[in-house]
Amino acid sequence: MTAHGTAAxxxxxxxxxxxxxxxxxxxxxxxxxxxxxxxxxxxxHLWAYGQVRPYLMECGALISAEEAERRxxxxxxxxxxxxxxxxxxxxxxxxxxxxxxxxxxxRHAQSALRLILEGSGAYTSVNGERxxxxxxxxxxxxxxxxxxxxxxxxxxxxxxxxxxxxxxxxLDASFIERHPGPEPPRGRPAGDNVARFGSNMLPVGEGAAxxxxxxxxxxxxxxxxxxxALEQMRRTEQWHPHHGLKMAFIxxxxxxxxxxxxxxxxxxxxxxxxxxxxxxxxxxxxxxxEGAGETVLGDTGEGERxxxxxxxxxxxxxxxxxxxxxxGEDSVLFSFSDRTVQxxxxxxxxxxx
Ligand code: GTQ
Ligand code: FE2
Numbered sequence: 001m002t003a004h005g006t007a008a009x010x011x012x013x014x015x016x017x018x019x020x021x022x023x024x025x026x027x028x029x030x031x032x033x034x035x036x037x038x039x040x041x042x043x044x045h046l047w048a049y050g051q052v053r054p055y056l057m058e059c060g061a062l063i064s065a066e067e068a069e070r071r072x073x074x075x076x077x078x079x080x081x082x083x084x085x086x087x088x089x090x091x092x093x094x095x096x097x098x099x100x101x102x103x104x105x106x107r108h109a110q111s112a113l114r115l116i117l118e119g120s121g122a123y124t125s126v127n128g129e130r131x132x133x134x135x136x137x138x139x140x141x142x143x144x145x146x147x148x149x150x151x152x153x154x155x156x157x158x159x160x161x162x163x164x165x166x167x168x169x170x171l172d173a174s175f176i177e178r179h180p181g182p183e184p185p186r187g188r189p190a191g192d193n194v195a196r197f198g199s200n201m202l203p204v205g206e207g208a209a210x211x212x213x214x215x216x217x218x219x220x221x222x223x224x225x226x227x228x229a230l231e232q233m234r235r236t237e238q239w240h241p242h243h244g245l246k247m248a249f250i251x252x253x254x255x256x257x258x259x260x261x262x263x264x265x266x267x268x269x270x271x272x273x274x275x276x277x278x279x280x281x282x283x284x285x286x287x288x289x290e291g292a293g294e295t296v297l298g299d300t301g302e303g304e305r306x307x308x309x310x311x312x313x314x315x316x317x318x319x320x321x322x323x324x325x326x327x328g329e330d331s332v333l334f335s336f337s338d339r340t341v342q343x344x345x346x347x348x349x350x351x352x353x
Pocket of ligand 1: 070112
């Protein structure tokens with residue numbers, strides 16, 4: 001046997017001897033563990049609304065919102081089947097509440113966002129305060145806030161859920177509590193939250209902004225307002241080469257992200273605009289609110305992947321996947337990612353070309 005062969009043999013024999021002690025050699029795994037750049041196993045994928053919606057409606061006949069607690073179809077990353085993950089840190093799902101239904105009140109350690117895709121006039125209540133839903137609205141349910149959903153309208157309501165379920169699971173920090181009574185505690189009147197915290201003012205005497213910034217103050221971001229901001233700003237014609245016109249939703253108390261664990265964005269891409277190649281370490285989930293276009297992943301030619309999208313489609317761009325968006329029409333994209341978590345940990349990076 002060669003000297004090299006002997007060494008390899010001796011090493012394997014050694015690994016077998018230490019194995020029962022739950023020991024393993026780092027040097028055999030090092031290059032897999034500490035890679036020169038991110039190598040996400042997650043795959044890019046698009047869920048076409050027209051394709052998924054009929055199945056979501058079938059769920060309506062299969063189980064009630066009450067029995068399901070939440071009637072949601074999970075958008076599972078094709079590379080992470082069975083794990084309820086759209087990326088390693090984030091959960092995404094489509095939720096249906098039919099006319100007359102209530103999804104019961106609970107609270108949990110996980111933070112949730114809703115992006116309304118279909119229906120008008122249903123509500124979710126956050127700590128008892130009703131937030132009436134219109135298409136495109138972005139609503140936050142901060143960690144440990146009581147929330148229930150109710151549809152008193154004549155049409156189904158469907159929205160995209162985004163939660164930090166995988167992240168909280170990874171940290172082994174999950175808690176949930178179901179509200180004991182049938183009725184959730186009634187909070188402030190509808191509209192109070194936007195008036196109180198979403199009007200470029202903060203109530204004097206409700207605590208310093210510093211103390212408030214830890215909590216989710218503002219939980220209602222009506223589309224009419226954010227869309228109007230984009231519409232006004234587009235007149236300057238100052239398009240960012242990599243983002244078009246992209247705004248981050250913020251917590252008005254400190255200018256930080258609207259949610260503690262999820263960054264959220266709204267982006268306008270005018271008809272014909274193509275963003276320059278870009279990648280960042282936060283994998284992102286996009287929902288198409290308006291328009292149609294495509295997102296090209298990978299490099300031109302070899303390994304290129306095209307996701308063609310239209311209104312209400314949802315797609316995922318994994319971490320460190322180079323991509324560019326092309327808008328075939330004036331388009332508005334909502335997106336969310338774990339960027340704020342990475343920034344807080346000093347990990348976030350981007351590469352703009
Ligand atoms: O609406 O409260 O998609 O608790 C997953 C967990 C939605 C919700 C989800 C939840 C909810
Ligand atoms: Fe929930």
